[in-house]
Amino acid sequence: MMKNKNINKEKLLSLYGDYILSNGERPKNIYLFAKENNFEEEIFYQYFTGFEQIEKEILNHFFIKSLELCEQTEHWNEMNSKEKLLNLHFTFFENLTMNRSLVLMILGETKRKEWVILQELRKSFLEFTKQLTFENLEILEKAKESIKNFNEKTREEALWLHFISIIEFWKKDQSPSFEKTDLYIEKTIDTGFEFINNEPLKKVMDLGKFLWKEKFKV
Template identity: 35%
Template sequence: MATKKQALSKDRIVSMYMNYTLEHNEKPKSVFHFTKINDFTEAEFYSFFGTLESIEKEIFIIFMDKTIEMLDKNPDYQTYDMKSKLLSFYFTFFELITANRSYVVMTLKQHQNQLKNIMILGDMRKKFKSYISEIITDDYRTQQERLQEFQEKATTESFWFQFLLTIKFWMDDSSAAFEKTDIYIEKSVKASFELMNIVPIDSLIDFGKFIFKEKIQKK
């Protein structure tokens, strides 16, 4: 009796793409090549994705969506303040990508031009900034009475930049269980929130010392 062919789905294509990339240490050469070795048609592929590059972007969207889904399942999460929510987001997100570290590092280092690598995160950037806007609390808006729309955009952009720096630190982190990334997250998020409240000195100095120590040790 013939084995029933597994139904094709977006998640299955993503899984096949990641497996191919890791097993061959490179991306598929073309949609034709990718579909042929995985026994489905180009027409089926295009019903889910427009290009191979769009799969790469989708993978990071999946990491983002899964992180938020896991956070929302925690009944205590909605009671957290903004800082605690962001810390929870960071630790959950980095736990997910650490489970897929080989693929993530390979993808974000595939081009010598760092801008091209960052562009892969373009769609995730929109979701991340939307997430930041959602967790900005009324208390924060009240404290910043002059907070205008452009200032809120600046806030979400600054948190995105911090997020990119954290990914870069994690990619370079060789400590056991990536414990230095955990320290980096705690210190950088604390410093960011104190900057927002215009009382930054202690945390910024502490964060600066940590970064300086890490850079010196690697030289």
């Protein structure tokens, strides 16, 4: 039988996602994964070194595609930093929701695995923050002086910490259409880093009419 010659990076991401959703676990090894999908094992290594790397890239792929979609919207370049953050966050988490079962499987049940899997996403997110104008970014303006006076790299890390908090909330959200996650994105970007300043990701929230409580653990 002729081997499938139409294998590229995105096709591998799709095949791997389908496999773990259907089987509830990783393939036994790369050889069997390639054989089952009718392509040579060496093709896999042209893009990835192993299954952990492909899982990292799936989350990163969702982010990159979300950013590309945002950048195609009208007036993207005219948006301020807050508007760009909101647009990207809403688009990314809508993308995650469309692939929720897969994302939850990849992130796993331990914080250690989650932080490993998020490494590539983190790089792309921090690269995105470099285009933001911190001087006009309300979420940072409302932070304590200790954060406002940090250098640009530290502020990028603070935005990443906020981004992680949204992922943690989304994982636990049981509201219809995950509407509370959308509210969380909007409210926390509006209120700034007050919740981060008081023991990162562990402060109980009370955001006005948004009457719910949730605790985050790193």
